[in-house]
Amino acid sequence: MTLSIITALGMVGCLGVFFAILLAIASKVFSVPKDTRVGEVEAVLPNVNCGACGAPGCAGFAEGVVHGKYPANACVPGGAEVAKAVAQILGSEVIDKEPRVAVVRCAGDKDKALQRAVYSGVRQCKAATLIQNGAKGCVYGCLGFGDCVEACPFDAMVMLENGLPHVFEDKCTGCGMCVKACPRGIMELMPRSQKVFVACVSKDFGKAVKSVCSVGCIGCSLCANPKTTANGAITMDGKIPVVHYDLVKDPWADLEKAVRTCPSKSFGVRGPVPEPAAAAPVPEETAA
Amino acid sequence: MPGKHFRGGVHPREEKKGTSHKPIEEAPLPKQVVIPLLQHIGAPGECLVQKGDSVRTGQPLSKPVKFVSVPVHASITGKVTAVEPRPHPLGASLLSVVIEGDGTEDRIETLKTSDDWQLLSVEEIRDRIRDAGIAGLGGASFPTHVKISPPPEKPIRVLILNGAECEPYLTADHRLMLEKADGILTGLRILMKVLNVRRAVIGIEKNKPDAISLMRSKTEKDRTIGVAPLHVKYPQGGEKQLIKAVTGLTVPSGGLPMDVGCLVQNVGTAFSIYEAVCFRKPLFERIVTVTGPGVVESKNLRVRIGTLFSDLIAFCGGYSDETVKVINGGPMMGIAQHTDGVPVLKGTSGILVLDEKSGRMKPESPCISCARCVDGCPMNLMPNRIAGLVEYGRWKDAVGIGLTDCIECGSCAYICPAKRNLVHYIKLGKALNTESMAADGGKK
Ligand code: SF4
Ligand code: SF4
Ligand code: SF4
Numbered sequence: 080m081t082l083s084i085i086t087a088l089g090m091v092g093c094l095g096v097f098f099a100i101l102l103a104i105a106s107k108v109f110s111v112p113k114d115t116r117v118g119e120v121e122a123v124l125p126n127v128n129c130g131a132c133g134a135p136g137c138a139g140f141a142e143g144v145v146h147g148k149y150p151a152n153a154c155v156p157g158g159a160e161v162a163k164a165v166a167q168i169l170g171s172e173v174i175d176k177e178p179r180v181a182v183v184r185c186a187g188d189k190d191k192a193l194q195r196a197v198y199s200g201v202r203q204c205k206a207a208t209l210i211q212n213g214a215k216g217c218v219y220g221c222l223g224f225g226d227c228v229e230a231c232p233f234d235a236m237v238m239l240e241n242g243l244p245h246v247f248e249d250k251c252t253g254c255g256m257c258v259k260a261c262p263r264g265i266m267e268l269m270p271r272s273q274k275v276f277v278a279c280v281s282k283d284f285g286k287a288v289k290s291v292c293s294v295g296c297i298g299c300s301l302c303a304n305p306k307t308t309a310n311g312a313i314t315m316d317g318k319i320p321v322v323h324y325d326l327v328k329d330p331w332a333d334l335e336k337a338v339r340t341c342p343s344k345s346f347g348v349r350g351p352v353p354e355p356a357a358a359a360p361v362p363e364e365t366a367a
Numbered sequence: 368m369p370g371k372h373f374r375g376g377v378h379p380r381e382e383k384k385g386t387s388h389k390p391i392e393e394a395p396l397p398k399q400v401v402i403p404l405l406q407h408i409g410a411p412g413e414c415l416v417q418k419g420d421s422v423r424t425g426q427p428l429s430k431p432v433k434f435v436s437v438p439v440h441a442s443i444t445g446k447v448t449a450v451e452p453r454p455h456p457l458g459a460s461l462l463s464v465v466i467e468g469d470g471t472e473d474r475i476e477t478l479k480t481s482d483d484w485q486l487l488s489v490e491e492i493r494d495r496i497r498d499a500g501i502a503g504l505g506g507a508s509f510p511t512h513v514k515i516s517p518p519p520e521k522p523i524r525v526l527i528l529n530g531a532e533c534e535p536y537l538t539a540d541h542r543l544m545l546e547k548a549d550g551i552l553t554g555l556r557i558l559m560k561v562l563n564v565r566r567a568v569i570g571i572e573k574n575k576p577d578a579i580s581l582m583r584s585k586t587e588k589d590r591t592i593g594v595a596p597l598h599v600k601y602p603q604g605g606e607k608q609l610i611k612a613v614t615g616l617t618v619p620s621g622g623l624p625m626d627v628g629c630l631v632q633n634v635g636t637a638f639s640i641y642e643a644v645c646f647r648k649p650l651f652e653r654i655v656t657v658t659g660p661g662v663v664e665s666k667n668l669r670v671r672i673g674t675l676f677s678d679l680i681a682f683c684g685g686y687s688d689e690t691v692k693v694i695n696g697g698p699m700m701g702i703a704q705h706t707d708g709v710p711v712l713k714g715t716s717g718i719l720v721l722d723e724k725s726g727r728m729k730p731e732s733p734c735i736s737c738a739r740c741v742d743g744c745p746m747n748l749m750p751n752r753i754a755g756l757v758e759y760g761r762w763k764d765a766v767g768i769g770l771t772d773c774i775e776c777g778s779c780a781y782i783c784p785a786k787r788n789l790v791h792y793i794k795l796g797k798a799l800n801t802e803s804m805a806a807d808g809g810k811k
Contacts, residue, residue, distance in 0.1 A: 195705045195706070196703070196705040197691075199728045199730075199731075200791045201758075201788045201791045201795060203795065205795060205798070205799070206791055206792070206794070206795040209458075209791070209794050209795060209798055210458075210702070210703075210791070211458055211702065211703070211704065212458050212459045214705065218459065218460075
């Protein structure tokens with residue numbers, strides 16, 4: 080009895096020692112050198128796995144950036160700080176990126192834009208575009224089912240009662256996931272330092288727009304007129320005006336006249352609208 | 368004995384009584400027609416006319432630029448008043464030719480007597496079919512000359528003529544079979560010659576006994592053409608379901624009917640082929656059933672392509688008071704319209720007008736896992752699983768369990784007690800899948 084216990088113990092003990100030696104040798108022979116920088120990079124990342132950099136999550140980005148697959152400043156939510164830290168670890172230079180923020184380029188809420196049919200399908204924007212191109216009168220306008228809100232990894236968006244999404248600018252990191260999610264191309268990233276944007280993406284003109292939305296851009300090109308906006312900061316691209324932010328020196332003063340001249344009130348202004356210099360109608364605030 | 372059938376399917380109320388006994392009526396010549404350049408699957412043709420041009424009935428308005436493309440033709444005589452995007456019954460606005468009629472009818476030369484098609488070569492027949500702009504009249508509108516040019520390694524053994532007309536409410540094919548049986552049979556024989564097949568079967572649902580007996584008596588002496596009475600079940604007229612019911616063969620997933628040596632053509636298409644080949648008459652009119660509780664008087668009409676829905680509904684006595692929904696097609700697969708200013712296309716077999724009661728939609732609620740959709744799916748799919756995956760963005764997994772095999776027949780959404788928007792989720796999944804495939808293709 081005792082003997083068999085001792086034999087068993089001895090056998091197992093011997094086997095244990097044997098495998099321990101085997102493993103020790105194997106770990107030496109087959110060892111893979113791991114780049115310690117991957118771990119270091121991972122430690123400085125925000126670890127929200129938003130995917131804005133293009134990698135499947137932060138670990139993937141850390142791995143990729145070390146092997147030169149992504150630029151050091153590709154992590155959008157991390158901003159300049161993380162970019163600097165990553166660059167330090169990799170011993171490369173940082174190129175500063177202008178921080179950006181998402182804006183909603185449609186102001187046609189439930190009261191201002193016409194609904195042309197009752198929609199009872201799947202409550203997703205992408206799905207709504209598949210049925211007769213959406214039930215909204217304007218086929219360019221926001222459908223209001225919040226694919227963008229759903230896509231935001233930072234909880235920086237909500238769907239408002241009025242049927243338009245809203246961006247909490249303090250939470251928005253400019254990762255651009257909402258831009259990718261919107262089937263209508265309404266979400267856009269603009270420089271944080273800027274104030275004015277065109278809050279309409281409709282490609283229709285005049286009457287076609289007016290018949291479905293009271294705040295849609297009618298393409299009159301008044302804002303792009305040099306008398307309204309100096310040094311070509313606004314030009315017309317097809318029908319829609321484009322603001323060239325690199326040409327704007329003062330985010331408000333340079334564009335104020337355009338905002339106030341627009342007959343359809345199609346400009347959006349971030350933050351409070353400064354007191355008018357002259358007595359002119361104050362445009363609607365589209366993104367606070 | 369029940370007729371031939373397939374697994375799955377549902378039994379919606381037929382609702383065909385309103386129009387099945389009504390002879391086809393000629394709709395009044397419209398004052399204006401809107402003819403979209405794209406009415407078929409494939410590439411739109413190149414526009415041949417411009418604003419101000421005078422056109423004659425039957426004159427081509429576009430010229431195909433690719434193989435999978437057919438021309439469209441003027442359906443009335445008059446002046447082109449615009450070439451611009453107009454609302455299209457299948458969705459977004461598409462480039463269309465608008466013709467204002469002058470009230471007269473000046474047709475391009477068509478043959479007065481039936482040209483002896485037996486003497487024509489196969490190529491000549493195909494060319495006539497393409498030049499007449501024929502694309503499946505059953506609804507999918509795939510260019511017919513392409514469909515009847517199968518690759519040589521996939522010979523067709525059985526030609527199936529689809530007279531099932533399984534969509535509730537619609538009776539256009541039924542009436543055509545009763546009134547134009549000879550033309551349809553000639554069209555069928557022309558197709559048999561082109562495809563070099565020696566066996567054809569006309570599949571007709573058993574709820575049309577008059578059509579079955581008429582076709583039977585007309586083909587009694589012809590041993591190559593058979594008539595198959597089919598079990599009344601939706602979607603009996605689905606290509607794959609029809610093949611299964613008639614021949615017992617199963618078209619493989621992702622495959623085409625020609626993979627099992629079959630080819631399906633709609634009866635309306637066969638009749639247009641007859642007119643195109645024997646009389647060189649382009650496809651500028653078709654039979655449309657205007658029906659439903661929301662319209663005053665239901666009718667089967669011969670209609671010029673491009674006639675606006677509003678004109679036809681007005682001809683049928685207009686809307687009843689509580690009309691809520693105008694659908695292009697039948698209740699199962701048709702698409703609700705946001706305006707009645709859309710034109711009849713080559714593939715428009717019916718206009719269904721629903722009133723408040725019949726058009727009411729119950730709100731969607733969560734799936735109760737009853738599996739009725741699984742039992743009802745004629746493609747042996749699990750619509751509940753697929754839709755659930757798509758709903759939460761996992762359409763890639765849905766592709767793995769057969770998303771792309773769905774024929775969008777609507778059986779699942781019809782039978783679902785929870786009123787889940789199953790087909791809509793599936794359409795969404797398919798759209799996302801196509802998009803991502805296109806993006807991947809772009810990268811390569
Ligand atoms: S902005 Fe785009 S994604 Fe967001 S709710 Fe509107 S349509 Fe949908
Ligand atoms: S999953 Fe597709 S094929 Fe199956 S019943 Fe639903 S719509 Fe028809
Ligand atoms: S029929 Fe509707 S409730 Fe039943 S399993 Fe299918 S999706 Fe769920």
